Amino acid sequence: MRVFQVQCKMEIIRVLRNRYFVFWSLMMPILFYYIFTNVVNTHPQDEGAWQAHYLMSMTVFSVMGSSIMTLGIRMVQERAQGWSTFMRITPLSDSVYFAAQMAGQSVIHILSITVIFIAGALINNISLSAVEWVMSGLWILLGSLPFLAIGTLIGLMRKVETAAGVSNVLYMVLAVSGGLWMPIEVMPKVMQTIAQWLPSYHFGSGAWEIASGHAPEWKNILLLVAYLVLFMLLSKYIRRKQEAV
Numbered sequence: 001m002r003v004f005q006v007q008c009k010m011e012i013i014r015v016l017r018n019r020y021f022v023f024w025s026l027m028m029p030i031l032f033y034y035i036f037t038n039v040v041n042t043h044p045q046d047e048g049a050w051q052a053h054y055l056m057s058m059t060v061f062s063v064m065g066s067s068i069m070t071l072g073i074r075m076v077q078e079r080a081q082g083w084s085t086f087m088r089i090t091p092l093s094d095s096v097y098f099a100a101q102m103a104g105q106s107v108i109h110i111l112s113i114t115v116i117f118i119a120g121a122l123i124n125n126i127s128l129s130a131v132e133w134v135m136s137g138l139w140i141l142l143g144s145l146p147f148l149a150i151g152t153l154i155g156l157m158r159k160v161e162t163a164a165g166v167s168n169v170l171y172m173v174l175a176v177s178g179g180l181w182m183p184i185e186v187m188p189k190v191m192q193t194i195a196q197w198l199p200s201y202h203f204g205s206g207a208w209e210i211a212s213g214h215a216p217e218w219k220n221i222l223l224l225v226a227y228l229v230l231f232m233l234l235s236k237y238i239r240r241k242q243e244a245v
Contacts, residue, residue, distance in 0.1 A: 028062075029058040029059065033055060033123065034123055037124055038124070048127075049212065051124040055116070055124075057204055059207070060203050060207055061175055064200060064203065065171050066109060067109075068151050071105050071152070071155065072153070072163055073155075073160060074101075075154070075155025075156075076157050106144070106148070114137075117133065132210055136210045139210055146231055147203070149228055149232045156238050174200035178195055178199075178203070179201055179204060197223070202224055203224065
């Protein structure tokens with residue numbers, strides 16, 4: 001347990017020192033939130049609900065990007081630098097190493113959620129109840145697990161450039177197609193149908209439901225759990241195949 005705690009602490013420190021994380025996971029979502037709720041307000045008829053809805057979208061957008069890109073690219077960098085090879089000759093097991101990375105990233109997510117929630121409350125005076133704030137934060141934290149699993153898949157790539165390119169494209173496609181930048185209702189019917197099966201849509205949908213005073217739908221929960229299991233099993237399988245080679 002002590003080894004796990006120390007490893008978590010090291011992962012947290014490394015992420016906080018990453019300027020890329022601070023810019024893309026904190027500054028950009030807050031900037032987008034301000035622009036689309038104050039400069040380009042597309043929902044003037046129901047302004048308060050839209051501001052709360054879009055705050056959840058941008059928080060989900062931040063955490064999803066941090067899970068896919070920050071974790072995945074860092075893992076590839078460690079492999080390229082020989083760090084992961086070095087870890088194999090230490091008493092630290094692979095399972096503890098990967099669990100510590102995901103746990104450390106989850107602590108960073110708590111920071112991201114807190115900062116963006118505070119920014120949203122200050123920018124637009126969002127007035128959710130204490131229960132809605134807490135439940136939204138918990139949902140976003142737990143809902144990030146499938147995307148952390150995607151991050152571990154990205155981390156299995158051999159080149160940093162490839163991982164960066166794939167993670168960026170995947171991140172943006174999931175964000176736009178999942179309705180995080182704009183409601184899926186304004187998209188073509190085909191895109192709406194596709195969105196219903198994307199993890200990003202169900203990640204955001206649960207947060208939107210809580211912000212509007214409702215509980216997430218069972219479909220949101222079941223699909224996110226299914227994606228988590230799928231990505232974890234796939235990551236484990238690929239890692240074993242690479243080790244065998």
